[in-house]
Amino acid sequence: MSQRVVLGLSGGVDSAVAAYLLKKQGYEVICVFMRNWDSSLNNDILGNPNNDASVCPQEQDYNDACKVAEHLGLEIRRVDFIKEYWDSVFTYFLEEYAKGRTPNPDILCNKHIKFKAFLDYAKKIDADYIATGHYARVEHHEGEDSVMLRGVDNNKDQTYFLCQLAQFQLKEALFPIGELTKPEVRKIAEELDLPVAHKKDSTGICFIGERDFKEFLKNYIPAKPGKIVNYENKEVIGEHQGIMYYTIGQRKGLNIGGKGGPWFVIGKEYDDNILYVAQGDSNDWLLSDEALITDVNWISSKKVEGDFDCTAKFRYRQKDNDVSIRFIDDTTIYVTFKKPVKAVTPGQAAVFYDGDVCLGGGTIEKVYKDNKEIEYL
Numbered sequence: 001m002s003q004r005v006v007l008g009l010s011g012g013v014d015s016a017v018a019a020y021l022l023k024k025q026g027y028e029v030i031c032v033f034m035r036n037w038d039s040s041l042n043n044d045i046l047g048n049p050n051n052d053a054s055v056c057p058q059e060q061d062y063n064d065a066c067k068v069a070e071h072l073g074l075e076i077r078r079v080d081f082i083k084e085y086w087d088s089v090f091t092y093f094l095e096e097y098a099k100g101r102t103p104n105p106d107i108l109c110n111k112h113i114k115f116k117a118f119l120d121y122a123k124k125i126d127a128d129y130i131a132t133g134h135y136a137r138v139e140h141h142e143g144e145d146s147v148m149l150r151g152v153d154n155n156k157d158q159t160y161f162l163c164q165l166a167q168f169q170l171k172e173a174l175f176p177i178g179e180l181t182k183p184e185v186r187k188i189a190e191e192l193d194l195p196v197a198h199k200k201d202s203t204g205i206c207f208i209g210e211r212d213f214k215e216f217l218k219n220y221i222p223a224k225p226g227k228i229v230n231y232e233n234k235e236v237i238g239e240h241q242g243i244m245y246y247t248i249g250q251r252k253g254l255n256i257g258g259k260g261g262p263w264f265v266i267g268k269e270y271d272d273n274i275l276y277v278a279q280g281d282s283n284d285w286l287l288s289d290e291a292l293i294t295d296v297n298w299i300s301s302k303k304v305e306g307d308f309d310c311t312a313k314f315r316y317r318q319k320d321n322d323v324s325i326r327f328i329d330d331t332t333i334y335v336t337f338k339k340p341v342k343a344v345t346p347g348q349a350a351v352f353y354d355g356d357v358c359l360g361g362g363t364i365e366k367v368y369k370d371n372k373e374i375e376y377l
Contacts, residue, residue: 011061014133101347163361226273249343296362
């Protein structure tokens with residue numbers, strides 16, 4: 001009897017090819033379109049005061065997913081995780097932005113929705129595994145830990161967003177396209193004449209999609225304009241639209257031109273609603289050499305002891321940084337950088353690697369330079 005796999009079919013090309021590969025490998029595949037954002041229920045469930053009917057363009061994605069399932073001769077179901085998404089992902093997302101930090105909702109979305117609520121649903125229908133179209137790899141070992149590896153395509157590797165998966169989640173997961181590059185995935189889709197073969201990749205917030213982010217966020221957190229201040233002389237040089245919209249190191253969108261080179265964000269004062277900027281060599285302002293990482297998820301059941309050399313990414317698509325890590329307690333890591341790193345930002349994720357193995361990750365809590373904390377907030 002073939003093993004049953006429940007696949008998250010998003011309406012994109014990656015999960016479509018994943019569905020084909022699973023079927024080809026002999027699995028019994030059930031496709032599930034996860035419905036996690038419903039604008040028609042905003043007032044009752046999500047509390048959106050503006051009841052913005054354009055919040056989620058999911059219907060087209062669902063229609064595309066149905067076409068793919070029909071094309072491949074697979075069953076598809078539509079399952080709601082709206083409340084789970086709001087409670088476990090979006091509320092935290094809003095809370096962090098309201099504090100002036102810039103969280104990564106995709107990491108929480110994977111932890112709580114795609115590999116928790118979705119996994120729970122799959123177990124209810126007696127699935128052996130769940131699968132997604134992530135560019136990542138997993139090795140399952142009988143009686144031992146499962147291991148997560150980077151996807152073969154370095155440009156598309158998504159293990160950064162999967163760093164919060166625990167063993168119970170990873171052991172039940174399959175990543176069918178992890179051994180492929182994006183061009184290879186596109187080629188398979190074209191050869192199969194899949195309806196989404198040429199559909200562009202989504203780059204929006206997990207499950208919410210692509211939209212004017214500032215306008216979207218205003219539905220939930222009122223914009224609060226404030227002063228843009230030159231940190232060196234404390235002179236007011238402009239007005240920001242709300243410090244939640246800016247990230248450390250940001251250069252574009254400040255609208256404060258002038259002599260002396262481009263301006264860039266170096267800090268935020270939340271209580272007084274001030275955005276600090278500077279000019280000149282950004283290395284002087286943005287480099288750090290140590291960081292404190294909290295809420296750490298360590299994928300292996302065995303934590304490293306003492307100082308351990310590995311690499312780290314402090315934002316997606318960043319090159320690997322050589323670091324040394326040391327556990328302070330079960331969920332806190334102190335990181336020492338072998339070379340200073342630019343714009344390591346509180347609220348964002350730090351993800352650790354040993355070669356191709358993703359070790360886990362956590363939230364950047366504090367950043368240091370020359371043994372002094374950098375007051376980004």
